[in-house]
Amino acid sequence: MADPSGLRPQDRADFEAVLHLALNTPDILGALRADPTGRATTRLRLRALADADEITAAAYAEYRTYLTCSASNASAEETTPRRPAAGLVTALAVPTPPVAASSAAVLLLLDYLLQLTDVRGTLPGSLIAAGWILTLIAALSALIALTALLGTAIRGRGASAHPARLEQARLDWQQALLERGMLPHLRRSIGEDPLLHPAPPTATPTTDSKSGPPLTG
Numbered sequence: 384m385a386d387p388s389g390l391r392p393q394d395r396a397d398f399e400a401v402l403h404l405a406l407n408t409p410d411i412l413g414a415l416r417a418d419p420t421g422r423a424t425t426r427l428r429l430r431a432l433a434d435a436d437e438i439t440a441a442a443y444a445e446y447r448t449y450l451t452c453s454a455s456n457a458s459a460e461e462t463t464p465r466r467p468a469a470g471l472v473t474a475l476a477v478p479t480p481p482v483a484a485s486s487a488a489v490l491l492l493l494d495y496l497l498q499l500t501d502v503r504g505t506l507p508g509s510l511i512a513a514g515w516i517l518t519l520i521a522a523l524s525a526l527i528a529l530t531a532l533l534g535t536a537i538r539g540r541g542a543s544a545h546p547a548r549l550e551q552a553r554l555d556w557q558q559a560l561l562e563r564g565m566l567p568h569l570r571r572s573i574g575e576d577p578l579l580h581p582a583p584p585t586a587t588p589t590t591d592s593k594s595g596p597p598l599t600g
Contacts (some may be wrong), residue, residue, distance in 0.1 A: 389451075390439060398439070401557055402431050405565040411573070418578045427572050434568060445556040456545045485519040506579040537555035 390398055405411060415424050418515065431438060563579060573579050 390431070390435065397557060398435065399432075401560050402428065405561055405569055408566065411566070411569050414573045414579055423573075423576055425576050428571060430572050431565065431568060437509070438564040438568050439560065442559035445552070445559040449549075449552040449556040452545075452549045456549045474485065481521075484518070497552055552575050565571070 406415070406428065415427070418424070
């Protein structure tokens with residue numbers, strides 16, 4: 384079977400799917416029933432594959448848009464895995480605020496209890512300093528986590544839009560290929576197929592029975 388030229392290899396399956404759909408439309412299917420052997424269907428399919436350049440040219444604008452979206456989507460997929468640091472920051476920053484906040488609360492509570500028991504020395508002051516440092520760490524890590532999560536959400540929303548646009552461009556191309564390229568080509572081929580449109584019988588000359596024999600001199 385001939386391969387549709389002018390298409391990317393990964394788009395040839397779509398071309399043949401559109402061809403299969405066109406061959407099963409009611410008017411094409413009805414015309415092909417004139418040849419019960421199925422040879423006309425085979426010829427029609429092979430001719431469409433051989434004339435792929437002509438067929439796809441009818442939907443060139445939509446195919447170019449599809450290729451542009453495909454290239455954009457591929458570029459986005461290549462750049463997405465190159466940001467492992469953002470994922471690491473998010474993974475580390477999310478659990479840090481509650482851990483630091485709880486540790487700060489424990490240290491400040493211990494300092495308060497030591498003050499109630501009138502304990503002297505440097506320990507209460509150290510506990511207060513450590514508690515406030517952990518409180519600051521909790522606040523900063525919470526801010527970092529929020530920023531990282533927002534950035535991830537924005538990137539994810541943008542990335543999810545690429546496949547949707549790509550699929551819509553693909554469907555638009557297939558629809559244009561079917562309506563402006565494949566169906567007109569098949570209908571034209573059917574009109575040119577002698578098995579589907581047999582020639583009318585030629586008239587044979589007849590002699591007039593009432594006419595007499597030829598005159599002789």
